Amino acid sequence: MFVVCDICQVNISTAQEYDRHMCGKRHQARLKSYEERKKQSNCSVFVKGFPPGTKDIELENYFSYFGKVKHVFFDKQHNKVKGRSFAIIEYEAPNSAQIALSYKSHVLNSEHLIVRPRDFKELQTTPYFPWQKEKERQQLPWSNYEEPNQIGAFGQQRQQFNMGRGHFGNKGRGQYGNMGPGQYGNMGPGQYGNMGPRQYGNVGQGQYGNMGQAQYGNMQQGQYGNMGDPYGEDMGFGNQGYMSFYGEGEEQTQEEIAKRKKDIEKQKIQKLQKERAKKEEEEQLPITLEELNQYMQQKMVIGISNQMNTMIELLQVTPEELQQRYTICKTLEDALSPFFPGVAINQFGSSVNGFGIRGCDMDVYLDLSKIGIPCRSAKIQLPYHRDIRSVKKNAGPFNQEEVDSMSNYDKVKLISRILIEHAPSCHNTLTVPSNRCPLIRFQHEVSGIKCDLSVNNKLALQNTRLLQTYSLFDQRVKPLIYAVRYWAKVKGLAGNPKAGNQLSNYALTWMVLYYLMNTKPSLVPTVEYLASLCGNDRTWIDCWDCSFVAAQMIPSSKNIQTTEELLHGFFSYYGSFDFRASCICVRTGLIIPVAKMVLDKTMKVGVVNIQDPFVLNHNITLNVNDKMASKISQELKIAETKSKTWFDVKFAETKSITDIFNDIVPEGLNLDAVNKTVDASGLVLGKYQFLVPMKTQNMTPIKLRELEEEGDIYLGWCKRMVKFIYGLIERVLMFDCEIRTTNLPEEFHKKTRTYDHSKKVKLATTGVKRGPDSTDEVTNAKKSKTEENKVIEDKKPSANSENTEEQKNKNPQCQVDARKEDSEVPMETSGAEGKVPEGPVDPFDAEIDFSKNEIFLDMDVLVFLRIWAERKKIGNKLKERGFQESIELEQTISETLYYDYLKPSRRPILEFRLIIRSDVKPGMASSLLVEAISRPGMKEYDAVFHFVKKFVLKAVEKWF
Structure with missing residues (x-):
């Protein structure tokens, strides 16, 4: 049931x-x-x-x-x-x-x-049997209660009735149900339930509950609770847990109790979700890496191409498994035919498209568009259908009009109940609601094969036929896809995501086919070319052109590359591919900029974007997040480096396909270079560098239109981002910035503060006005005290300390930057002729070539105050006073630190050089490379750089 x-x-x-x-x-x-x-x-x-x-x-x-x-x-x-x-x-x-x-x-x-x-439809918050309602349950006395067996919602033991449908049923939710919310349910919220929120619940909110919120709760601050012990037992709440019942301590309000209970429940749910996700990730491969390596050695399979062909034999669906899948289709047909005469059972997906792996899920499509005449005259009683409004009768079979009038979700609900009643070999049946395609998931008892059944999925069936056409077109396609799919499964990049962040096998297959479309010459034709061969004989499904010809009608490819070369080419092609800025269009075989997709509203974009070959507004990799995308790029780069050794003569005898699967580092592979973060241009970032990429998927079409009106979307983004980062450094963090060189006008790096000789910082423009009411008495007292500490004069004395102020004004060549003089590192002054002494060039003062950068900003940054200290603490206090999370709040925190809490140093704490330069790929993407340079000996430079990096990236993500 x-x-x-x-x-x-x-x-x-x-x-x-x-x-x-x-x-x-x-x-x-x-x-x-x-x-x-x-x-x-x-x-x-x-x-x-x-x-x-x-x-x-x-x-x-x-x-x-x-x-x-x-x-x-x-x-x-x-x-x-x-x-x-x-x-x-x-x-x-x-x-x-x-x-x-x-x-x-x-x-x-x-x-x-x-x-x-106001009208409101009441629903039951806990699942119930179709014939069972909460209000219909009888309240039975406590004397008849028997200790339930805590074995879950549908335990194996029964207390009174055979299937647990009665008031005492172990599987029911009745008064004494093991998991039910009845009066004495073990897990329910009944009066004496162990976990219920009633009077004597062990974990409930009742009067004597062990963890309850009431008078004698062991974990609460009740009158006699252990955690709120009036006699001084310090267990979590300690002495602050004294109850007001004795006139001491603080009493928890009902809101705090409810919030705490909600947090505990949330933590339990998150823990269960993590355990479930971990269990799903531990699915066994058809053949382990050790077994694969052992098999290759025993059979003495030599050569990458031969090993890839051998992998097909080990991984593909076996004939026995194909027979089992046919049996499942026959079972479905026998169960559903009396209700839907003439129903067609169609398999689609990996099990039939030519790329199936042993043990893969089975996808089934029920075609109800051609209901025939029933072969029997007797009507068969429908299972529970009172909640299915589109069904107007209580017995089958259905005619075509009745089937067409039912919604897809009603069909799925009714079919799932038919399978439960009439197909006992289909276990763990579950309906998955969806606006696009509702599903029925179950597992076949004999074979253990998991099945996904749908009733409105003609497009998926056509997709399967298209992939089958590609698998039959060229014999090199199949081993390449099998090798890549096994590699991705071993590395945890792909599989059956089930709303996870991994690539689906379907998406990974199209990545391989897209690469084969772009080899020189191309190995497989594009989907658009296959549709053009159909002429006027087109196939339309849901307003989408799903036309293509059979494999026998496609001209053969002129590509002569081996599967070994193609596999290395796959890793090499995607190892430097910019997923965030490029959209893969498998229909045309072209790359479309993500910005164009957003502007045209073609489809919803994400971190990785692959367009479906038929449904052009569907992104088949929308579930992939930033973390998984970074992992995919890194593993592709590692696999590229490993597979490159296959073409070296000294590795000819030892090379194997397992090189890209295992974690062994081949000889000559520099993992340090590979493991570093690589941006779209292939730049290996240093220790004191970080990248600010243009995330088009996070930008609105309105903002992209504004950038487009400026002439160039990517160049306009760079200009705005440089202005934003400069504002964060100079205005929000209150660092003293001095521009060395830039190709931007002054409006993009306008100073908002002037550092005077003997006075504090004067605010030119600030986001938040500060007045006498903005701080309390203690803060005002601290402010008046810190006002005595003035910032030293920003003057430039000459190298000779005996020069007077007048001499300094007359001889500017002798002047030296006071900021460099005050730093802890001694400065090298110029000689009598103004020449730099011979020796190694200091990177702090080195000349940098900006000819390859469209936008650049080079500046010196002086830090007079530890603006990063106590920042979180002050932010929490300001939020309690009504401040919202914003860039203005961050500026207020800096000003509060500067004026009220800390005092600026008389000399710079440290000085570093900050360089911001653009990397624009015309028509595709852009990013900013931020680099910091400091002289040796700056003690706090490392901490400041990581604070600035984290602060800038967080601010860009939230407020740009």
């Missing part, structure tokens, strides 16, 4: 699926949304009958007599003649709504108002 989750509208048939569903992100998010809507409904009233033209301020003023009004919502359909038809008044507290409802006569503008409670 199965239980129904009202919150998610899904069926659950096993204990494993029950636990997974209840801890899943989707269920928790929808449950939270439902509780918020219910709370909002309890605080609202429905109002009707007010005169036309009534304003929301009038309704707000009238209903504010009953309590504080939070919002006034009018109906969305506005009639110009009759005006608004109804309104919702939402109060901040539910008792205000009750007071308004208790008042019998509401009159506004001489019209009597109709005021009633």
